Amino acid sequence: MSAAMPEADALIVFTPSGKRGRFPVGTPVLQAARALGVDIDSVCGGRGLCGRCQVLVAEGEFAKHGVSSSAASLTPVSEPELRFGRRAKLAEGRRLSCSTKILADVVIDVPESSQVHRQVVRKAAEAREIDLNPLVRLYYVEVREPDMHEPSGDLRRLNEALEREWQIRGLDCDLQVLQTLQPILRQGEWKITVAVHDGRQIVAAWPGLKEVVYGLAVDIGSTTIAAHLCEILSGDVVASAGLMNPQIRFGEDLMSRVSYSMMNPGGAAQMTVAVREALNELAQEVAREAGVAVEDLLEITMVGNPIMHHLLLNIDPVELGGAPFALATDTSISLPARELGLKLHPNARAYVLPCIAGHVGADAAGVMLAERPDLTDEMTLIVDVGTNAEIVLGNRHRLVACSSPTGPAFEGAQISCGQRAAPGAIERVRIDPVTLEPRFRVIGCDLWSDEPGFAEATKKTGVTGICGSGIIEIIAEMYLSGVINQDGVVDGELAARSPRIVQNGRTHAYVLHQGAVDLKITQNDVRAIQLAKAALYAGIKLLMERLGVETVQRIRLAGAFGSHIDVKYATVLGMIPDCDLAKVDSAGNAAGTGARIALLDSTARATIERLVRDVEKVETAIEPRFQEHFVEAMAIPHKTAAYPHLSKVVTLPAPKASASQNETRGRRPRRADAAPTAV
C-alpha cells in the first residue's frame, strides 16, 4: 500500500452481533473484528493457515480474483485463501477474514462455526446447549531466532512472540515443554503452536501449525465407566466408549468395596490402580476409534459417586463407610492428569467435579451442571437412581440435595428372578386385569410375548430374568390388576381364579413366565421394591418439606434407569410424587453430560463449585421425619399422598383393608453404605 495515497475509511458491520465501526481502507476484516470485540476464532494468528476465521459477505461485494472492481467491498481472494482452499476446501462465498481486507462499506456475517464462544448442540435428552469456553487454547506463533548480540532463552523469545501476536503475557511453562522446546522450535524452523491452559501455563508445544486437540469426559460408575472424547475447540464428540468398572472384582457394590479396603491393607490402593488402568484403557480405546493419538488428549474431566471419587484420587474411602460419612474434600480437584497415573498428553490436566456430601457425589454435581435447576422457576425434582438415589430439588431460589438408601432392588438385584439389563431380560410387562395373564417384551426382541414369532425370535437369548424397568412395570401392573393390594400383599384368593397365583411358602407369588427358567414374582420381591421405592420417596418428601412445597412441577430422571423406565409405572408405584406426566422425563446420562460441560466450558467449573457449595445438604440418616415418610411410603402408591395427575391417566384400584399391615411396620430402611459387616 502506498503511503502517499490518503486512505478513506469504510464502515464494517458484523452480524449477528451487530457490532460496527469505521476502519481505514485496507484493514483486514479479522483486525477490524478484533478491534470491535467481535468473537472470531483463530489459531494461526492471521496467517491464512488454520481456516478458523471464515466469514461471509452479507451485503457488499468482493472483487473477483485478479479483477479490481470499483464497487468491490473486499479485496479479491488472496493467495493464502487459495492455498487454504486447495488444502481444506473453502465453502462457496466463505472468506478467511485474516486474509481479506476492507475496501468499502460492507456487512460481514460471522457463522457460528467461526466463533470461539459458540454453543454445542446436545442430544434430545439434554436440557441445554453447552457454551464453548475451552480452558485450553492453541496459539501459533513465529519465534525470533536466537541472537548472540542479545542473548535470551528460547522460552523468553517464545513468550515475546505470544505477547506480540496474541497479547498474552507472563506465561509459565511446564517442565516437559521446556525439555522439548529447543528441538521443537528448530524442527518447526521457529514456527510453533503452543497449547495454553487457563491463559497461564504453556502445557504443550508442536512444531509448525497444530489445529486440533482433544479432551475426555468420564463418568465413573460403580458398575460401568463411560467416556466421551471431544474435540476441545469445536466441542464435537468424536468417539464414545464404555467399560465395566474392574473394581467389581473387589466387590459388587460400593459398600463391599469399602469393606474390602477395611479388611485388606493396601486394598484401597489396589482399587485405585484398577480404576486408573481402566481409564487408560478407555482413553486408548476412544483415541483409536477416533484415529487420534492419545498424546493429543490435553484435558480430562471426571465425575463419580463419593467412593468412586475417593478411590480415583487414591484416598482411602474408609471414612465414607460409617457416620459421620466425612468426605476428604467437597471441593473440586484440578491437577496434572499424570498425578492420577493417567497416560494422556504428558501435561494433560485433570478436573474432578466436587462431591456434594458423603453420599451425594460428583456424579450428582454433574447432573446439576447438566440440568441447571437453578436456572428455572419451576420446582424441579432430579432423581439419579443407583444403589443410592441421589436427589436434588429446587429452582432458582433455593436448592436442596440428599441421597436415599434405595439399595440395588431397582437394578434387579435382591429380586428372586432379577438380572442386569441384557438380552433375554424382561423389560416391559402388561397384565390383563380380567384373566391376570401377562404379556411382556425382552431386551433384544421387538415383539411382545403374545405376538406370533416371539418364541422363535427369543430362541437365542431365551427369557432369562427381569431387569430394573421390568420390575417396576410388573409390580405396578400387579397392583393395577389387583394381584397385590395397596400394602403390597399378593392376594392368595386369586389362586382360585388364575393359575398365575401360586402358593410360595407362607405367602403367594405371581408366575410371570415358565420356560427354561421359571420366573416368579414373590412376596419378598414385592417387599424389596416397596422398601426401595419407600426410601426414594421418603428422601424426596424430606426435600419437599425442607422447601415447604406440596408438589413438584417437573421431574427429571437421570441415568440409565431413568432412560428405560416408563414414568407412568414409576408414578403408579409411588416412587416419585404426583406430577403432570408430560413434565416427567429422562435426563439421559446427565452425570456424564456434566463432565462434558466441565470439559468444554471452563466457566461451568466455577458454576458447579458455587452450586455445590450453596445447595443445602440434607442427611437422611439423622432426619427423624425420614422414618415417618418411609413407613407411609410403603403403600402403593402412598398411604397419604394424593396423585391427582396420575388419576387422570390411570385408574387406580380402590384401597382395601389388609392383614399384612403389621408386617411392614417396624421395617427400617438400611443404608446401603452404612457400616459394613465383614465380607
Next chain:
Amino acid sequence: MSAAMPEADALIVFTPSGKRGRFPVGTPVLQAARALGVDIDSVCGGRGLCGRCQVLVAEGEFAKHGVSSSAASLTPVSEPELRFGRRAKLAEGRRLSCSTKILADVVIDVPESSQVHRQVVRKAAEAREIDLNPLVRLYYVEVREPDMHEPSGDLRRLNEALEREWQIRGLDCDLQVLQTLQPILRQGEWKITVAVHDGRQIVAAWPGLKEVVYGLAVDIGSTTIAAHLCEILSGDVVASAGLMNPQIRFGEDLMSRVSYSMMNPGGAAQMTVAVREALNELAQEVAREAGVAVEDLLEITMVGNPIMHHLLLNIDPVELGGAPFALATDTSISLPARELGLKLHPNARAYVLPCIAGHVGADAAGVMLAERPDLTDEMTLIVDVGTNAEIVLGNRHRLVACSSPTGPAFEGAQISCGQRAAPGAIERVRIDPVTLEPRFRVIGCDLWSDEPGFAEATKKTGVTGICGSGIIEIIAEMYLSGVINQDGVVDGELAARSPRIVQNGRTHAYVLHQGAVDLKITQNDVRAIQLAKAALYAGIKLLMERLGVETVQRIRLAGAFGSHIDVKYATVLGMIPDCDLAKVDSAGNAAGTGARIALLDSTARATIERLVRDVEKVETAIEPRFQEHFVEAMAIPHKTAAYPHLSKVVTLPAPKASASQNETRGRRPRRADAAPTAV
C-alpha cells in the same frame, strides 16, 4: 473476666519497633502486637505450645505467680507458660506473649529471635545479612469435627480453621496431603499443623504441633556439588556436605559432557540421572548429619552453570555447545521437587535460579544475589573463576556480565605438574630473588619447606604437584624474581646462575621441587597461565569499556579459587585490574550463598529475576575488541594497563625487550565450550 466490671485501657509499647497503642486490660500481649502490626512469630496460633512468641518486659512489672500485685503490668506466669517451661526451658524474664495479658501500662521488648522477618547472620566472607522471609510457613490449627447436620469435607473444615485462626483463605491443597488428610486429622484428634507454600498451597500436614521444617540450598558445580541444610523458619544452617559431581565419569569438563551428550543417544538423560542421584545422596547425608528425616525437607534451591542447569532439568545441553549458545530458558524455574526426581518431602518445592546467558549461569545469578553489586555506589568487579570465568561489573546504576574462556589452567589442569587442591599439593610459593631458591607450603602441613621438620611432616602426603593458588604464586614469583620476563619467557641465561633453571627441549624450565616426583614449571605452563589470565582480563576489560570506566573500586573473588589465592599475586600476574588491595577480597562460595538466600528469603527470588533480566549481557565471542584486549593482556601484568596501587605494595621488574613476542602474537583464546571435537 467479669463482664460486669468496667475495663480500663492500658498503654503498651513494643521495642525495638516503637509501635504503641491502648488496649483493654486483659488483652493478650500477642493480640495487641498483631493489632499494631508488630512482627512476632507464632506457629501454634497462641496456644502456648510452640514458644516462638517470647517477649521480655522492658519496663513494667509482672505479678508473681499466684500473687496478685496492684502494681503488676502483666498477668502472672500462666499454666501454658509453666507447661512450656517444663518442656523447653523459658529463659529468665521471658514470657510467652500469647499467654500473657496486659494489666497496666508496659513496655515490651521483642527479641530478634521472636520475629518472623528477622535477619540471619552470615559468615565473614559474606557481604550482607539474609532477611528471613521463608516461602513456607507452618500453621497449627484445631479443626471442627465432621457433623452430619452440616456435612462438609475435612479439607473445607481445615480451611475454615486456617481462615478463622490465621486469616488465610482460599488455599489449594496438594493431592498427597489430601490423600493423607483424614488419618492425620484423626490421629491428631483434630489438631493439625500444615505447611503452606507461598501463602497459597497446603503442601504438608502433620498430626498435632510441628515446629521445624528444613530446606536445602545446593550449588551444583561441574566438579563438586555442595549443599547446606537450613532450618527454614530460623535460617540456621544445621548441616553442610559436599560430593564429587558423578557426571565426571561422562567427561571431566563441561565441553566433554556436551560432547558425550552429542555422541551418545540418551547421554544427556544419563547425566541427568547421575546428578539427581547425587542430590538425593547429598540430601540423605545432610539430613543424617543433622538428625533430621529427609521427609522434613520442604524446599530446595539450586544454582549451577548453564550446562549443569540444563542437565539438572533434563534439557539436552546441545544448544549450549555451539553458537549462538541459546539457553532453553533464562527465567527461574519453580516446580515440585519430585518432578526433578528428588526424594525429599513428597511435596517439597524446588526453585532453580535463572541463568543469565549461554555462558553465564545460575551460579553467577547466585553470586549476584549474594553480593548485590546493584546496592552499592562503588564500581564493583565480581569474578567467579572456573573453567569459564563468570564476570559481573557495575554498581547501583548499571550492571554488565560476561563469561570469559579461561580454560582450566587456574584449576591446575593443563599445567605439567598441576593437580587438584588436595593434601600434598603446593599452595604457596616464594622465590628468593638473589639465589632463585624456592620455598613452599603444601596442603595439609603448616610448615614452609625450608623450616625444620617439613620433610617429616609431609612424609605421609609427599609433595605431589601444584594446585591453582600455587600456580598463581609461582608464576608471579618467577616474574618478580626475574626468572620470566614481562612476556613470560623463561630466561635461559639464568641457568648459569642457578641450577633451578634448566633446559627443557627448545625452551627452559624452573625446577620447583625434586623428590619422589620432580616438579618443574615449563615454558608451556607459563604460557597456559598467560592465556588463561589474558582471557580473564580481556573479559573484564570488555565490561569496563562497556561501562566506560578506567578503574574499579572494589573486587570480589567468588568460589573456591577466590578463597585460596593471594590477591596480591593475582594482581601481579595481571589477572585482575589494578585496585586498592584492601578492596580486593574473597566472596566465599557466593553462588551457594545465593542459593541459600533464595531459600530463606522468598522476596530475593523476585530480586534475582529482576537483576538477571536487567543485567546487560556481553558475548565475548562476537566482540572484536575482546581479541585486542586478549593479546595486550598476555604480558605480565599487562602491556598497556597501569598498576599504580600494586606498585605501592610490590616492586615490579622493569620491562625489558623479549625475543618471544612473536610467539604469543597470533595465539587466540579458545572458548572451553566452543563446538567440540569428537571424543
